[in-house]
Amino acid sequence: MEILDSSLDFALLDCVDDFDDCAPVFLAQSDTTAGFLCANPKKLNRLKKRDENQKILLALSDFIELKKRFRIPPFAKKMVRNARKTSFVLPNGRSFRVVKKPQHISMERKRESRESNKKKSNVLGLGSIVAGGDIPKSSSLHSDFLAHFGGLYSTSANESGKPFSLEWAVQNADIIVIDSLYEAKPSKIYKLGRTKAKILRH
Numbered sequence: 137m138e139i140l141d142s143s144l145d146f147a148l149l150d151c152v153d154d155f156d157d158c159a160p161v162f163l164a165q166s167d168t169t170a171g172f173l174c175a176n177p178k179k180l181n182r183l184k185k186r187d188e189n190q191k192i193l194l195a196l197s198d199f200i201e202l203k204k205r206f207r208i209p210p211f212a213k214k215m216v217r218n219a220r221k222t223s224f225v226l227p228n229g230r231s232f233r234v235v236k237k238p239q240h241i242s243m244e245r246k247r248e249s250r251e252s253n254k255k256k257s258n259v260l261g262l263g264s265i266v267a268g269g270d271i272p273k274s275s276s277l278h279s280d281f282l283a284h285f286g287g288l289y290s291t292s293a294n295e296s297g298k299p300f301s302l303e304w305a306v307q308n309a310d311i312i313v314i315d316s317l318y319e320a321k322p323s324k325i326y327k328l329g330r331t332k333a334k335i336l337r338h
Contacts, residue, residue, distance in 0.1 A: 159174050159175040159176040159179060160174065160310035160311045161173070161174045161179060161180065161183060161308070161309050161310045161311070162174065162288070162309065162310070162311050162312075162313055163293055163305050163306065163308075163309035163311070163312045163313065164278065164281060164312075164313035165277075165278065165313075166195065166235070166278050166290065167221055167235045167236075167278050167279070167323075168221050168323045169292060169293075169300070170292070170293045170300060170302070170305060171290050171291060171292055171293050172290070172291050172292075172293050172305070172308075172309065173195065173288040173289065173290045174288060174289055175285065175288055175289065176289070177191075177192040177289040180192055180289055180290075180291050183308055184291060184295065184296045185295075185296060186296060191229050191230055191231065192231075192289045192290070192291055193223055193231040193232060193233060193289065193290050193291070194230070194231070194232045194233075194287050194288070194289055194290070195232070195233050195235055195278075195282055195287060195288055195289070195290040196232055196233070196234050196235065196282065196286070196287040197234075197235060197279055197282035197283040197285075197286060197287060198234065198236075198279075198283070199217065199234060201234075201286045201287050202216075202232065202234055204286075205232070205287070206226060206230070206232055208226075208328070209226075209227070209328055209329070209330055209331070211331055211332070212224070212328050212333060215326075215333065216234070219234075219324075219326075220236065221233075221323045221324065222323055222324040222325070222326065223323045223324065223325045223326070224325070224326050224327075224328055225325065225326070225327040225328065225336065226328055227328065227329060227330060231325075232287075233290075233323055235278050235279045235282055236279065237279040237280070281313060293305040293309075323337075324337060324338055325337040
């Protein structure tokens with residue numbers, strides 16, 4: 137198991153270049169909750185004891201990567217661009233989320249930060265606990281992290297059907313990206329049809 141300090145230059149990740157069956161499973165704090173990320177979706181499905189071919193969300197670093205990989209229904213383009221902490225399922229069943237790097241911090245973010253900090257844990261001494269008035273760096277750091285790959289398949293860092301356990305997550309990760317590792321509210325999910333969107337999780 138390798139541990140990367142999120143305060144270090146993410147250029148260290150350039151050495152991780154084998155993205156097949158040997159693709160590493162990262163444990164990192166995403167823009168929403170603690171998650172596993174990997175270039176090989178089958179590895180994540182095996183880890184969570186699911187069908188290997190089950191489709192998994194692709195977390196993307198920016199809208200340039202989104203345009204390379206997906207075709208968005210015309211009616212939803214503005215909705216996708218303006219969305220924050222939101223995942224989308226396309227008509228073909230594939231799903232994605234663009235992790236936007238925040239340009240500014242609103243009062244709403246400050247309130248969310250104070251609430252989330254109350255729920256943070258520091259099991260095994262991993263991750264940092266930020267003070268109640270601090271603003272988490274997770275969105276910005278996660279966007280920077282993903283930028284080195286363009287995108288990675290992502291799933292929550294818990295056993296299927298069970299609550300988050302940092303100890304279990306650490307045991308099942310190949311590389312841990314140290315930031316604040318904690319369970320939080322997952323992303324919203326919208327299923328996009330050809331002409332309208334349906335809320336799957338709010």
